[in-house]
Amino acid sequence: MAEQVAWTAMADGTREDYEFLSGLYEGHARACLTDSLFDLLARMEGPTLGYRVDRAEHSRQSATRALRNGEPDELVVAALFHDVGDVVAPHNHSAIAAEILAPYVSEETTWVIRHHGLFQGYYYFHHLGGDRDARDRYQESPFFERCAWFCQEYDQNCFDPDYDSLTDADFRPLVEAVFSRQSRLGADWELDQA
Secondary structure (H helix, E strand, O other), X not given: OOOOOOOOOHHHXXXXXXXXXHHHHHHHHHHHHHHHHHHHHHOOOOOOOXXXXXXXXXXXXXXXXXXXXXXXXXXXXXHHHOOHHHHOOOOOHHHHHHHHHOOOOOHHHHHHHHHHHHHHHHHOHHHHOOOOOHHHHHOOOOOHHHHHHXXXXXXXXXXXXXXXXXXXXXXXXXXXXXXXXXXOOHXXXXXXXX
């Protein structure tokens, strides 16, 4: 049996206990992260929900377009996983995807993914009685244009059943490279979030 702490309440732990646990958790999380993300993507396969492709194909198409357009690796990976929050949080999927990516990508990429749902509304909110220009409240952001570009080039146009998207296996090396980066948020942030 693997070594374990002796206590049943966290208040009873020691520094040595938490150093031990942190090492085990970090190793496990790093080893499983890529597979867990691809599992989320696979959970989006199946029903098209009225679109011409399912959500997984939409995501692969988004990432394929970004890669073929020469975008940085982190944006390609972000494009691949920009909608994975749909699986567990359909009403705030953008925020969920952004938080998954945040430790490993730039502030700009995190912002783009966090706001892409609202920015995507430019293409359809007005058809449902909403404000297609709702994104304009963020015009002062230095990332506004990049998010609008992301939605124009890698989201609203990625529902083509005839597009030759790359496979998960094609993206795996990029995903592993991005998610093996040192967290940009640092240990203090991680401790604050626990």
